[in-house]
Amino acid sequence: EAEVAQSPRYKITEKSQAVAFWCDPISGHATLYWYRQILGQGPELLVQFQDESVVDDSQLPKDRFSAERLKGVDSTLKIQPAELGDSAMYLCASSLATGANYGYTFGSGTRLTVV
Amino acid sequence: KNEVEQSPQNLTAQEGEFITINCSYSVGISALHWLQQHPGGGIVSLFMLSSGKKKHGRLIATINIQEKHSSLHITASHPRDSAVYICAVPLYGGATNKLIFGTGTLLAVQP
Numbered sequence: 001e002a003e004v005a006q007s008p009r010y011k012i013t014e015k016s017q018a019v020a021f022w023c024d025p026i027s028g029h030a031t032l033y034w035y036r037q038i039l040g041q042g043p044e045l046l047v048q049f050q051d052e053s054v055v056d057d058s059q060l061p062k063d064r065f066s067a068e069r070l071k072g073v074d075s076t077l078k079i080q081p082a083e084l085g086d087s088a089m090y091l092c093a094s095s096l097a098t099g100a101n102y103g104y105t106f107g108s109g110t111r112l113t114v115v
Numbered sequence: 116k117n118e119v120e121q122s123p124q125n126l127t128a129q130e131g132e133f134i135t136i137n138c139s140y141s142v143g144i145s146a147l148h149w150l151q152q153h154p155g156g157g158i159v160s161l162f163m164l165s166s167g168k169k170k171h172g173r174l175i176a177t178i179n180i181q182e183k184h185s186s187l188h189i190t191a192s193h194p195r196d197s198a199v200y201i202c203a204v205p206l207y208g209g210a211t212n213k214l215i216f217g218t219g220t221l222l223a224v225q226p
Contacts, residue, residue, distance in 0.1 A: 006157075031212070042201065042216035043158070056211040091158060098212045104148065108157035 002026040004107035006092050012113045018080035021110045025074070025094030031102070034067055034077050035091040037109075043091055049075060050098055082114045118142045119204055119217040127223045134189040136220045138202035141183065148214065149176050149187050150201040158201070161187070192224045 005024040013019045025032050030051050035043035046065065048056040051072040060067065064083070069075040079086055092107040119140045128134050138147070146165040152158045162169050162176040164185070169176050173192075178185040189196055199221050203214040 033213070042219065043214070045213040048211060048213065056213065089157075093158075095212075099207065102212075103163040104160055104214065106150075106158040106160060111155070 002105070004092055004094050004105050006090075006107035006110055008110055009108065010111050010113075012115060013082050015084055015114055016081040018078065019082050019112065020076055020078045021090050021092075021112075023075045023077070023092030023107060025092070026105055029094035029096055029105075030072070031095045031098050032069060032075050033093045033095075033104070034075070035093065037089040037091060039088070043089075046077070046090075048098075055098070079112075082112075084114050087112055087114045117218060118215050119202060121200075121202055121217040121220050123220060124218060125221045125223075127225065128192050130193060130224055130226050132192050132224075134192050134196075134222065134224075136187045136200050136202075136222070138185045138187070138217055139183060140185075140202075140204050140215075140217075142204055142206055142215060144183075144204040144206075145180075146205060147178055147185050148203045148205075149185070150203060152199045152201060152219075154198075161200075189222075194224045194226050197222055197224050 007022050032049040034046040037043040046060045047067045049069045067077045089109045089111050091109045093104045095102040122137050148163050149161040150158050164178050173190045175188040199219045201219045202217040
């Protein structure tokens with residue numbers, strides 16, 4: 001069964017350092033999402049891509065977060081500099097297209113701990 | 116008031132019991148997702164449904180679009196079913212399509 005691949009699974013970084021996460025969606029999935037889930041809370045959308053274009057990054061803290069999907073396939077989410085409050089699970093998901101009737105497939109997530 | 120509400124928030128059951136988790140939503144949708152998340156783990160999509168009922172193994176999901184209500188049932192529950200179950204509805208606006216997540220139901224099935 002096709003999967004959304006994410007790496008690394010776990011990351012510990014010091015405050016003020018840079019950190020990057022990678023996501024490879026299911027082949028052919030045009031829509032890619034990055035969600036952040038703080039412990040005990042539901043996920044919140046950080047950024048949505050349609051192919052290589054950002055269609056929603058309204059909740060992305062742009063002073064320190066950046067996301068790209070240069071060739072419309074895999075994607076990288078970067079944080080620089082990391083802050084203690086960035087400790088969370090970062091989830092990537094993909095869907096065939098944008099629309100309420102398209103299913104999501106989630107990756108296993110990257111658990112970030114900032115110390 | 117949350118746009119997507121689940122009940123109960125916490126549920127403890129004995130192995131073998133029939134379990135029901137409920138989800139009510141106020142945003143207009145055409146589909147709803149049921150998701151499973153084990154502690155510290157990623158999210159697994161269980162169902163996406165827009166009408167009626169779907170079944171997969173011991174899991175059954177139903178939805179009533181008119182009443183804006185969905186239920187997830189687990190038959191013959193097992194300790195490995197212990198996880199957080201989340202319902203989520205897509206909020207679709209033009210090119211954007213983000214999920215609005217419920218508060219989650221923490222299920223513990225005891226042997």
